Amino acid sequence: MSKVQIETNWISSAGSFIREFEAKFAEAVGTRYGIACANGTVAMHLALATLGLEPGDEVILPTFTMIATINAVTYCGATPVLVDSEPEYWQMDINQVADKITPRTRAILPVHIYGHPVDMDPLMALAERHGIAVIEDAAEAHGARYKGRPCGSLGHAAGFSFYGNKIITTGEGGMITTNDRELARLAWNLRDHAFSTERHFWHKFVGFNYRMTNLQAAVGLAQVEQLATFVEARRRNAREYTARLQGIPGITTPPEAPWATNVYWMYGILVDREAYGMGRDELRKVLADHGIETRTFFIPMHCQPIYWQRFKGQRYPVAERLCRDGFYLPSASSLSLQEIEYITDVIREACPNL
Ligand SMILES: Cc1ncc(COP(=O)(O)O)c(C=O)c1O
Incomplete structure (x- = not known):
């Protein structure tokens, strides 16, 4: 891979491996879209940013997680609301989620801790009843399945990490997976400074530079196969x-x-x-x-x-x-x-x- 990349000069984030990696990873997860980005933390932030959260909006997540999950909420200026884990499988306690929903709740972040899926069906039913978005933190759950369905395809969107210690890695890297076309379009745009299509260097949103490089994507492609x-x-x-x-x-x-x-x-x-x-x-x-x-x-x-x-x-x-x-x-x-x-x-x- 590197020979091709280096010979073609496409080592930044504009080469073809990004799109290929996005397509292959989305296929592995069973979603329509994959949006590659710099790491798992920004995958979660970017997914939350597409919801347009405002100060005072509440996001429910488990207290037992890695710091990046809650920090992504903090970056948006939203209010994190915690729930405990259930003792049997060590995952987010869905009954407690129901108790913590308020009119300000905008999103729920189930985290598939250590690679074990959260009990997603009751969680999705609850979220649907209240019109709340569900963003899976699947940073640790590549290849995990819930009732046969891959983690990362169960909520409205999901964030994965490809950090060096993850099941598949690009050194540093991340990916949003989703079936929601509008969410994907917005995430691609916000990932890249929110450049507008009508005129270059014209910005209607506060975007980010959360891009993955083409070099990392080439590594990711080889990893997905395994x-x-x-x-x-x-x-x-x-x-x-x-x-x-x-x-x-x-x-x-x-x-x-x-x-x-x-x-x-x-x-x-x-x-x-x-x-x-x-x-x-x-x-x-x-x-x-x-x-x-x-x-x-x-x-x-x-x-x-x-x-x-x-x-x-x-x-x-x-x-x-x-x-x-x-x-x-x-x-x-x-x-x-x-x-x-x-x-x-x-x-x-x-x-x-x-
Ligand atoms: C549950 C969870 N969420 C998010 C992240 C953040 O991923 P990254 O380190 O790629 O930013 C991690 C990473 O280690 C994680 O374990």
Whole structure:
């Protein structure tokens, strides 16, 4: 790819690979349109910007997510409204969403956490009843399916990330997927400074430079072709991890709802201090001493220094528990079965209660 690109000089964001990548990725997700952009954060911002949010408009999202989801709302000057996760699958609690809808609610942002789909049918029915837009944060959910339908095709639009640690990557990169022609047209326009068609350097909206480069799109094209292979590898690794962690007291392995195809972007586990015999942080230390790198789960949005004044007094016990007890194990598609064996042996042998 790079030889062709460099020889043709099309390395900026104007080359043909952008359109090809958009078309191929949209096809993989099962939507009519794909709008490539600089990263997953701006994919969410751009999608929200197409809704024309104003100060005072409310956007509902889970407190248990990565900071980019709520920041995208903040960039629009809108008001973020939080809900907890449900305890079974660790995803946004739809019942709480219903309780938080007001006449100012303009959008809901379900986040498919760690590659497991949110229960979208009741959420879409609720949103439709109230005329509210649903923008999926599918940054972690490439290839994930809900009742057989791909994540990214379930709401009115979705934002994906192609950051280096994602299931498919362009180094940095993002994509909006949607079936809504008008939303797609507006997103393409806003992505590129909102240039107008009638006259160049003529701008009727505040746009952004959120473009992806042609070089990244060429990488993305090669990556989309491997999506199914990467997803299969992650699901196989998850099966292996889960089988080998069975019977260790106090370890909860990641759930998969009957209606879900979890792609295990991260293979996360919970540690019950009492039952396992030591807490999450001590277990991580044992793993680190064996050369195994792990990462703690997200810190909920209502606990973040930048947002806690806004959400003062609000408690979200499921998210707080996930934050306290959760961490993820090495999860790359390239992980070998021997490596999984080694990691799970360390967890088993470290358990004081076995
Ligand atoms: C749930 C979620 N949303 C949004 C993002 C932002 O994506 P990016 O890092 O490409 O800006 C991430 C990224 O890591 C994420 O996990």
